Amino acid sequence: MTEPIRHSWTDIRDRIHARLLDRTYRPGDKLPRDEDIAQDLGCARSTVQRAMRDLADAGLVERKRKGGTTVRADPVTRATLDVPITRAEVEALGSVYGYHLLLRDLAVTPPAIAATLALRKPVEMLHVEALHLADQRPYILEDRWISLETSPEILGVDLAVESANEWLVRNKPYSRCDLRLYAIEANARTALQLDTPVGAALLVIERTTWINEAPITTVRSVTKPGYQMLTQI
Amino acid sequence: MTEPIRHSWTDIRDRIHARLLDRTYRPGDKLPRDEDIAQDLGCARSTVQRAMRDLADAGLVERKRKGGTTVRADPVTRATLDVPITRAEVEALGSVYGYHLLLRDLAVTPPAIAATLALRKPVEMLHVEALHLADQRPYILEDRWISLETSPEILGVDLAVESANEWLVRNKPYSRCDLRLYAIEANARTALQLDTPVGAALLVIERTTWINEAPITTVRSVTKPGYQMLTQI
Numbered sequence: 001m002t003e004p005i006r007h008s009w010t011d012i013r014d015r016i017h018a019r020l021l022d023r024t025y026r027p028g029d030k031l032p033r034d035e036d037i038a039q040d041l042g043c044a045r046s047t048v049q050r051a052m053r054d055l056a057d058a059g060l061v062e063r064k065r066k067g068g069t070t071v072r073a074d075p076v077t078r079a080t081l082d083v084p085i086t087r088a089e090v091e092a093l094g095s096v097y098g099y100h101l102l103l104r105d106l107a108v109t110p111p112a113i114a115a116t117l118a119l120r121k122p123v124e125m126l127h128v129e130a131l132h133l134a135d136q137r138p139y140i141l142e143d144r145w146i147s148l149e150t151s152p153e154i155l156g157v158d159l160a161v162e163s164a165n166e167w168l169v170r171n172k173p174y175s176r177c178d179l180r181l182y183a184i185e186a187n188a189r190t191a192l193q194l195d196t197p198v199g200a201a202l203l204v205i206e207r208t209t210w211i212n213e214a215p216i217t218t219v220r221s222v223t224k225p226g227y228q229m230l231t232q233i
Numbered sequence: 234m235t236e237p238i239r240h241s242w243t244d245i246r247d248r249i250h251a252r253l254l255d256r257t258y259r260p261g262d263k264l265p266r267d268e269d270i271a272q273d274l275g276c277a278r279s280t281v282q283r284a285m286r287d288l289a290d291a292g293l294v295e296r297k298r299k300g301g302t303t304v305r306a307d308p309v310t311r312a313t314l315d316v317p318i319t320r321a322e323v324e325a326l327g328s329v330y331g332y333h334l335l336l337r338d339l340a341v342t343p344p345a346i347a348a349t350l351a352l353r354k355p356v357e358m359l360h361v362e363a364l365h366l367a368d369q370r371p372y373i374l375e376d377r378w379i380s381l382e383t384s385p386e387i388l389g390v391d392l393a394v395e396s397a398n399e400w401l402v403r404n405k406p407y408s409r410c411d412l413r414l415y416a417i418e419a420n421a422r423t424a425l426q427l428d429t430p431v432g433a434a435l436l437v438i439e440r441t442t443w444i445n446e447a448p449i450t451t452v453r454s455v456t457k458p459g460y461q462m463l464t465q466i
Contacts, residue, residue: 021406021407057290074317074403075406077316077410078315079315080313080314081312081314082292082310083310083311083312084309085307170260173293177466178463179310179312181414183416183434185418201416201418201433201434201435202416202434203415230411230414232410232411
């Protein structure tokens with residue numbers, strides 16, 4: 001018996017992907033067993049398994065426990081979106097990052113915020129509004145509510161210097177995050193803060209995080225006009 | 234020597250994740266070696282590897298070949314977005330799907346489309362405009378260009394009956410997809426088609442696909458007012 005050549009799992013994935021692309025394996029088809037593909041391609045079964053996991057993650061095939069692998073008949077476009085710390089995002093663009101604290105206030109959560117956070121009743125939280133700048137121009141306007149139950153330390157943070165965005169990302173890991181993307185028209189206040197005409201269409205990135213079942217924060221990041229989220233699959 | 238208990242990799246991942254959440258392992262820390270974690274948790278090393286891959290995919294840790302695993306100091310919010318066939322999306326909402334072909338025309342690609350598709354020079358493509366409906370109300374307006382080089386068969390498809398969206402997803406697998414999300418204000422034409430006021434803020438989902446280096450299609454899906462993309466991490 002000859003030793004199998006060591007193929008990387010990405011090579012094997014690309015070879016199986018090529019067979020999906022050229023329709024050797026067609027939508028709805030059941031693929032050969034991992035063992036058989038491994039033998040065919042001259043690699044270890046575990047390498048085929050790793051490759052299949054990646055193709056399944058990409059939404060191209062479906063894996064069933066013991067039921068083998070099927071080519072998805074209606075593949076979805078499955079994209080990975082990264083939302084970095086805003087400072088890091090601005091600096092990655094080659095721009096100079098800036099930050100202004102606009103509001104820091106203890107307040108009772110309004111109904112929409114309580115609903116987003118899945119609160120049973122309104123509670124007092126820290127309400128923060130801040131403007132992130134790129135090259136001294138408005139970039140993202142963030143409107144955030146922070147739970148004092150899960151993040152009491154936030155009261156000791158000087159939010160005029162360090163953004164709640166950075167402090168929370170670094171200090172408050174979450175177990176669940178809801179992400180919501182939508183468009184809004186700039187109202188008078190938002191237009192003034194983002195230096196844009198009233199009624200301008202703006203992309204909103206809303207994130208809400210929990211640790212176990214307890215809310216940490218919800219933030220509505222209103223982006224400047226023309227902002228785009230990009231990803232490549 | 235006792236047999237290790239069989240733990241699922243998701244159990245092990247959750248246990249390692251819990252240590253990230255409770256800051257047993259802190260941002261910037263180097264984690265113990267996989268072998269040591271495996272011994273500690275009483276599972277196989279391959280199970281720890283599988284778990285670590287998942288935590289790395291989620292943006293929580295960084296793996297280096299031979300360099301071990303580090304807790305990311307600045308974790309990113311890494312979300313997976315699924316863009317299904319529009320019919321499937323509408324039906325998943327419990328609505329009745331409808332579809333109108335608005336335009337089907339051979340035309341030379343305008344500069345913006347040629348740029349998006351990374352064409353070296355303008356070429357003739359099939360230009361299609363169609364409206365997707367949910368319960369007889371406008372849902373998504375799609376403006377699409379289809380390459381006749383990679384999809385000549387599209388000329389034989391009755392696009393009044395079958396949407397280009399469905400036909401392409403089912404028949405034209407791609408090797409690369411660019412996804413772009415942004416907001417626009419409805420112009421007079423878009424407003425009329427989506428039955429919305431001129432100037433309404435609308436979320437746009439733009440997708441461009443290639444097979445190897447050859448363009449397949451680019452589509453600008455303008456969503457109805459209030460449309461949201463949601464995902465949970």
